[in-house]
Amino acid sequence: MNGPPTTDDVTVRRVVVDHIKIGVSDLVRSRAFYIAALTPLGFSELGADxxxxxxxxxGLDDFIISTILPAAGGLHVAFAAERRDQVDAFHAAALSAxxxxxxxxxxxxxxxxxxxxAFVLDPDGHNIEAVYHGG
Structure with a gap:
């Protein structure tokens, strides 16, 4: 796996996925987990039914949890962090949740x-990661 491309000393991120939706078995339990785990990364709950x-x-609903989709674990989702301390906070919050x-x-x-x-398995066994591509 290679890091993001660079131009001189500036990191350039190319995001090709607009959003991702994953299946969960218990919306209430997963909601609590993801609110805790994603808050350190600047995410919040934007909408629900x-x-x-x-x-x-x-304003950007990048990540969706759904009981409409099957909740088979094994999916890997990596969230970008802006700093190492956000990765640390994600991990601690996810474990606490x-x-x-x-x-x-x-x-x-x-x-x-x-x-x-840092990597954490969510309540359905999905491998959720926070990653910082710094130095």
């Missing part, structure tokens, strides 16, 4: 130079 809840930065540790915060040089990430 009886079967789906969207999250994202203000019932997540299962799947990789404590730390450097992951096997992925790329400057890669700093």
């Amino acid at each position: 009886q079967r789906e809840i969207s999250f994202g930065p203000p 019932g997540g299962v540790d799947n990789g404590a915060p730390g450097p992951r040089s096997q992925y790329s130079a400057g890669y700093y990430g």
Whole structure:
């Protein structure tokens, strides 16, 4: 896995996915988990109905949890962090909200130079990550 392209000293991120929706088995339980885990990354709950809840930065519903889709675990979603301390806070908040540790915060040089990430399994077994591509 390579890091993001760079132009001189400026990192350039190319995002090709507009949003992602994952299946969950218990909307209430998953809502509590994702509110806690994603708040340190600047996400908040943006909209909800009886079967789906969207999250994202203000005005951008980038991530959706849904009981309409199957809740089979095994999906991997990595959220970008702007700083290492956000990765640390994500991990701590996710564990406090019932997540299962799947990789404590730390450097992951096997992925790329400057890669700093943390992994947590959500209530349905999805591997949720926060990653900072700094130095």
